[in-house]
Amino acid sequence: MIRITLPDKSVKEFREGVTGLDIAKSISEGLARNVLSVTVNGEVIDLDRPITRDAEIKLNTWEDNEGKATMWHSSAHIMAAAIEELYPGTKFGIGPDIENGFYYDIDLGDKSISSNDFDKIENKMLEIARRKEQFERTEVPKKEALEYYTKKGDEYKVDLINDLEDGKISFYRSGNFTDLCRGPHLIDTSPIKAVKLLNTAGAFWRGDESKKQLTRVYGISFPKQKMLKEHLEMLEEAKKRDHRKIGKDLELFAFSNKVGQGLPLWLPKGAELRENLEKFLKKVQRKAGYQPVISPHIGNKNLYITSGHYEKYGEDSFRPIQTPSEGEEFFLKPMNCPHHCEIFKIKQYSYKDLPVRFAEFGTVYRYEQSGELHGLTRVRGFTQDDAHIFCRPDQVKEEFTAVIDIVLLIFKALDFKDYSAQISLRDPDKMDKYIGTDDNWDKAEQAIIEATEEKGLTADIVRGEAAFYGPKLDFLVRDALGRKWQLGTIQVDYNLPERFELEYTGSDNQKHRPVMIHRAPFGSMERFVAVMIEHCAGNFPLWLTPDQAIILPISEKYEKYAKKVLTLLNNYEIRTLIDWRNEKTGKKIRDAEMRKIPFMLIVGEKEEAGDTVSVRKHGEGDIGTFTVEEFVKMVEQEVSKLIPES
């Protein structure tokens, strides 16, 4: 007998070789019907695989991520099976489950698949699901596995098997379809009741641009038809929050082909919003001891040769600008740091002067690949809320933690709760990618890890994601469609001070090298605003929103009074406008609601007589009549409540 510990810590005894399904049956018929896979000592396995030792287990249903993953992984196999039936000769790459569904990378030879073919494939998949085909696991020696796929002519699978250790190669077969696969899978195909293919995309084999591009087909599946419907509705809802749509509706920003792709145009409302954010951060930074600096939009090529950016990105940048007579070359500024290094070099610093913190909303230009451009989140011209801290080595950790504080303050002020932090370190396998000495890298990586730990911040450590000149701590936030974007970033840099030969005089009267910290709490204004829009669906906090109030006169008779109210509110710096149109009040309210303006002030005969305004709050409705002074106080109170102490 073996002892099985369930998640509630209860222990049951079973005969050796019991399966997950047996255990589920012993608990309840319902569970046995719904269970999809079983986690045994942390490893997810098939329900029909025997358990031979004492174990902690968890039975995974649709409610568990592991259960969903199992169903989606099996769905990927079914999709491959369907494609193999419909498009004989297709070669298969990899087909994993992902966060929301699954995909399979396939090579169709000279054929292609588009969304028009989805119906056909979906129907075939459902047909296979209904056949209730068993997933059968077999383990074979490496040699045999290689022979199978070599004979089949599937070079991708051969490639995969070559990287696997002998003795650990398993296959799964369902119906006529056999696939190299680690598993686990469903018992059979029948739990899959609804499938939907979502899109296709090109995907380079093994993520390598130099290798062949396969067709990736994305899909999702569910145990109930209703769930699919709900999922699709959810996707529709998410699309409504898309910053590109809201940005257009609310006239925040736009793009023009005549200006150029990836070059955002900030419209008056968007510029107001952005300026409010900038004002907020400037205030925070002033308190934190930052000094504003301003540098030009272009810089001499030599500047970037010194910084190392030229070597790394010179060929992938916008072409240099040349002076007409001398032919001297200038680049559009892709980074602010070299400029700030030169600012640091203007004067001599004592160890007592450090840290020195230079801040600039610096607009930079980078040639991003055309396929990468995306609304405001990925553009070719953007403004970083950049700053560089030059400090002594013994100040690094303290400065780093102070920056973390600023980032967290901003997230709090904007009610960003759902963010994650990531520490990016060198890739130990590609050390030649980086500039700078190993010793400096080690020190920098250590400083980041320690500062993060001391702030009690949980951060994933990812190797290989560091910038070429130093490691970093990034803050990531998801957009409406679940895509992750990097916002704030803090980077320790021992390299640029070397390259620019930055110095300060120590207490020993010797020259010492400062350490640089690059930091941008918003990251870029463009991306930050994009993510903000999606977070609040365009309903910005009162202190940020471009228009805080709109006056709606009942008719043209009250124009004079409306103007009087406007003047009063403007004096109190409440951003207010008037809807002058000759429309009915209902229409004006509807339009103001759709423009997401927080307060609508209705003025008519009653209000004029009593020097009041009738206040309607966006999304809530009529909240009563107030004197203008009372309204001002209410707004001021709400604004001060929303901006945290900095």
Next chain:
RNA sequence: GCCGAUGUAGCUCAGUUGGUCAGAGCAGCUGAUUUGUAAUCAGCUGGCCGGGGGUUCGAAUCCCUCCAUCGGCUCCA
């Protein structure tokens, strides 16, 4: 950059297999109305159907090619 899709008035979209197919709603303009908490009525102006080639008696519709957008891949100082 690569794979696939899309591109019709300022916006959102109709336009059957190429033959009055250049349309609708909203917005805008003009007029009437003087309006009380999510759309007042009427009239009018908007488009070389993304650009350029081609096939055809005839192209928004078919083909080629650029450009842009969308979904991914790769990249992201």
